[in-house]
Amino acid sequence: MANELDVIIIGAGPGGIFCAYELMEKRPDLKVLMIEKGRSIEKRNCPKRVTKTCAGCKPCSITTGFAGAGAFSDGKLSLSPDVGGTLPEILGYDEATRLIHESDEIYLKFGADTSVYGVDKEAELREIRRKAINANLKLVECPIRHLGTEEGYKIYSRLQEHILSKGVTIEFNTMVKDIIVENGVATGVVTDKGETFLAKEIVSAVGREGADWFKDKCEEIGIETKPGTVDVGVRVEVRDEVMQFLNENLYEAKLIYHTPTFDDKVRTFCTNPSGEVATEYYEGGLAVVNGHAYKGKEFKTNNTNFALLVSKNFTKPFKTPIEYGKKIAELSNMLCGGKILVQTYGDFKRGRRTTEERLCRNNLIPTLKDAVPGDLSLVFPHRIMVDLDEMIQALDKVTPGIASDETLLYGVEVKFYSNKVIVNKDFETSIKGLRAIGDGAGVTRGLQQASANGLSVARSIISSMK
Numbered sequence: 001m002a003n004e005l006d007v008i009i010i011g012a013g014p015g016g017i018f019c020a021y022e023l024m025e026k027r028p029d030l031k032v033l034m035i036e037k038g039r040s041i042e043k044r045n046c047p048k049r050v051t052k053t054c055a056g057c058k059p060c061s062i063t064t065g066f067a068g069a070g071a072f073s074d075g076k077l078s079l080s081p082d083v084g085g086t087l088p089e090i091l092g093y094d095e096a097t098r099l100i101h102e103s104d105e106i107y108l109k110f111g112a113d114t115s116v117y118g119v120d121k122e123a124e125l126r127e128i129r130r131k132a133i134n135a136n137l138k139l140v141e142c143p144i145r146h147l148g149t150e151e152g153y154k155i156y157s158r159l160q161e162h163i164l165s166k167g168v169t170i171e172f173n174t175m176v177k178d179i180i181v182e183n184g185v186a187t188g189v190v191t192d193k194g195e196t197f198l199a200k201e202i203v204s205a206v207g208r209e210g211a212d213w214f215k216d217k218c219e220e221i222g223i224e225t226k227p228g229t230v231d232v233g234v235r236v237e238v239r240d241e242v243m244q245f246l247n248e249n250l251y252e253a254k255l256i257y258h259t260p261t262f263d264d265k266v267r268t269f270c271t272n273p274s275g276e277v278a279t280e281y282y283e284g285g286l287a288v289v290n291g292h293a294y295k296g297k298e299f300k301t302n303n304t305n306f307a308l309l310v311s312k313n314f315t316k317p318f319k320t321p322i323e324y325g326k327k328i329a330e331l332s333n334m335l336c337g338g339k340i341l342v343q344t345y346g347d348f349k350r351g352r353r354t355t356e357e358r359l360c361r362n363n364l365i366p367t368l369k370d371a372v373p374g375d376l377s378l379v380f381p382h383r384i385m386v387d388l389d390e391m392i393q394a395l396d397k398v399t400p401g402i403a404s405d406e407t408l409l410y411g412v413e414v415k416f417y418s419n420k421v422i423v424n425k426d427f428e429t430s431i432k433g434l435r436a437i438g439d440g441a442g443v444t445r446g447l448q449q450a451s452a453n454g455l456s457v458a459r460s461i462i463s464s465m466k
């Protein structure tokens, strides 16, 4: 039968790519098919990068297509298993460390910058750690390799070429609609074009973009899941000078706080020195905020942006954290005509809306040009507002200037990795023949662990074939 394969990989993000790469390295004889709802990498083009205004393309070229959410990401590779996912919990710390190292070697082989931030700066690290302790913040130490948006794109382009040259078939612009399950075993998939593909091994690597779809499939075919966390908050933008010491010595300062009032966990995430704040669109046109930084000097701005995320864990009977995060983002979209809301910290703490006029005379110029001045207190529950405020004040002790009136807060940043699929160390779900990896399975939440997860699942598939 023409459509019979050895392995089907749903989604061509870093998880899917590294899985296909490893399968071809170890078993070049295998028939591997990747099905990707977006475009091939050379056809991924976001008009907003030129016009600064989102054209609402379907599918969105920022989150779908070869390299998934990684293609236009800032490409910061977190080289510590403490960051970016749950591989250490699933595979053990040593194995996760090994896999991160191996996937890093592959990025280097395909052209990644050899410099690593956050190492060899013991004196500066001690200074930052001392200030963090003084502010009751935990500093997570994690070396970072920065690909940069445009270099990352080139690396993934080379990976696409490599995988295709090794014989992997990739069906672009094709969405998997259904997973075929016969007698409790997954045997194939059906696409939105009505085609059926069969394989003994199916890997779901659908990322955050496909998390909703996969959650529905889990319910439909009985894949066991557990309620996860939802991370919701804002993207903060300040002048580079405010973050200079942290940026130069760590590139990304990962700081965690347990807030005094509610004891909620708030963390910094995804810092982009001299970067830009960006809008990311999800299914249904939901606009959420993100950020990135180009490697080339000509694209650099004077501002640093990073996310502040409040982690919420829910207990019974609540079991839809993704919807919770979306509802908050929808509120913000509703107030801003589908755009991202921006408020100065001065207005945030005084409890008043930022107006066009006040934003115009703010010292700090927003890099997200179509953000709409507004009031975050009309969007976030009181508890999240308090958490964010307390975190900003704590951060100000580590890097003074963060709690300045001019600081910009963009909402809403939300991370949809909350549908945690129950998997074993071979990433098998409760349905035989179906494995789940990456951000869409709630296993990872970053490029490096998603890539490492791809390598790992490929090895599990190969061992099960022996």
Ligand SMILES: Cc1cc2nc3c(=O)[nH]c(=O)nc-3n(C[C@H](O)[C@H](O)[C@H](O)COP(=O)(O)OP(=O)(O)OC[C@H]3O[C@@H](n4cnc5c(N)ncnc54)[C@H](O)[C@@H]3O)c2cc1C
Residues within 6 Å of the ligand: 010, 011, 012, 013, 014, 015, 016, 035, 036, 037, 038, 062, 063, 064, 065, 066, 067, 068, 069, 070, 071, 072, 073, 074, 075, 076, 077, 078, 084, 174, 175, 176, 177, 205, 206, 207, 208, 209, 210, 211, 213, 270, 278, 280, 290, 291, 292, 437, 438, 439, 440, 444, 445, 446, 447, 448, 450
């Ligand atoms: C703007 C932005 C910046 C980021 N910056 C960083 C960073 O600097 N460092 C970092 O570590 N992480 C970053 N991330 C996160 C990182 O990109 C993700 O963690 C990583 O890409 C996850 O890999 P994945 O393979 O699990 O999923 P994804 O990369 O999301 O890929 C999943 C793929 O599956 C496809 N898909 C989904 N459903 C289906 C379906 N039903 N049928 C067919 N195809 C489907 C999607 O189109 C997508 O291409 C960023 C993300 C964004 C959006």
